Amino acid sequence: VQAYIEAMRHKIRSGDVVADIGSGTGILACLAARAGARRVYAIEKSDWIEIAREVVKRNGLEDRVECIQGDAATLRLPEKVDVMLGDVIGVFGLEGDVLRIYPAFRANNLAPGGRVIPERLELFFAPWEAAGEHAEVGFWRRDWYGLDLSAVARVQANLPLSRVLEPAGALAREASAWSGGLVEPHPGYVEAGARFEIARAGTMHGIAGWFETTLASGLRIHTGPDRPTTVWRQGWLPIDHPIEVLPRDLLETTVVFSPEEGGPCMGWRGRLRREGRDVAGFSQHEFLGRLVPDRPPK
Ligand SMILES: C[S@@+](CC[C@H](N)C(=O)[O-])C[C@H]1O[C@@H](n2cnc3c(N)ncnc32)[C@H](O)[C@@H]1O
Numbered sequence: 001v002q003a004y005i006e007a008m009r010h011k012i013r014s015g016d017v018v019a020d021i022g023s024g025t026g027i028l029a030c031l032a033a034r035a036g037a038r039r040v041y042a043i044e045k046s047d048w049i050e051i052a053r054e055v056v057k058r059n060g061l062e063d064r065v066e067c068i069q070g071d072a073a074t075l076r077l078p079e080k081v082d083v084m085l086g087d088v089i090g091v092f093g094l095e096g097d098v099l100r101i102y103p104a105f106r107a108n109n110l111a112p113g114g115r116v117i118p119e120r121l122e123l124f125f126a127p128w129e130a131a132g133e134h135a136e137v138g139f140w141r142r143d144w145y146g147l148d149l150s151a152v153a154r155v156q157a158n159l160p161l162s163r164v165l166e167p168a169g170a171l172a173r174e175a176s177a178w179s180g181g182l183v184e185p186h187p188g189y190v191e192a193g194a195r196f197e198i199a200r201a202g203t204m205h206g207i208a209g210w211f212e213t214t215l216a217s218g219l220r221i222h223t224g225p226d227r228p229t230t231v232w233r234q235g236w237l238p239i240d241h242p243i244e245v246l247p248r249d250l251l252e253t254t255v256v257f258s259p260e261e262g263g264p265c266m267g268w269r270g271r272l273r274r275e276g277r278d279v280a281g282f283s284q285h286e287f288l289g290r291l292v293p294d295r296p297p298k
Helices: 002-011 027-034 048-058 098-109 131-139 150-157
Strands: 017-021 039-044 065-069 081-086 110-117 120-128 161-163 175-181 190-197 202-216 219-222 234-245 250-258 265-274 277-285
Touching (some): 002 110, 039 048, 081 098, 098 110, 120 190, 120 250, 131 150, 131 202, 234 277
Parallel strands (some): 017 039, 017 081
Antiparallel strands (some): 161 234, 265 277
């Protein structure tokens, strides 16, 4: 929030009209009003809009902050805004649907020359050793009462999670796998590929993911494991079966964000090469973890 306050100081001018996209508690909308906005539209698709309304009222800002329930990607405001801001970046960066919401909102509602918070996003990934994070998957692979419960392990292994990861778990230097502006039109499908040279012997239990977002020039939020922990923590993509790795092994990974009706869905795959030969691989998808029905419910 402090970083957003700094960015608002840079970008909101007295008398501006501002939109807070995905307003949640309404906190950023209230702070935008405090930063000098003449009018703030707090836009939230969920019922949290009622909480935002109450927060706005309790802080005496209802004459300047208007709470609107709706999808920011399709909503048309009664006037153009000078500044659009929001916090819809997910733990892995893109799963919060920012590449759909931001360009569409900008096209429909931002005045020419308007300002945007945040402006850019960069995604990082690295192979990680984290036996504790993998325990949930391993648990369901054990022999319990003579039953094969691996179907449950499959669900656990295909769920992207948010975790605080120990920096010591890194098996290779992180790679920047995708970066881009947030308001340019985007097809929505992102394939973030990366290559790693394994730095030490160990067991790979998954892929760690994090991001850096530029709120304003020189003002960034970085959610890496070697930085103070933020509300996002780090992203964690478990792999089905842990892989033993050796120094100088080469790992190629691809993390995919594909646009689906309920928001982007993540897939992650990779292969490990040793002395020119494939020695291990994985291919996983959130579809296998979310238990999404594949036919309409009766
Ligand atoms: C990380 S939360 C933001 C929290 C908020 N800034 C705060 O501090 O309370 C993201 C919010 O965006 C909302 N959201 C996601 N997609 C949206 C959309 N298309 N239109 C409007 N709100 C959306 C979610 O319901 C959620 O409340």
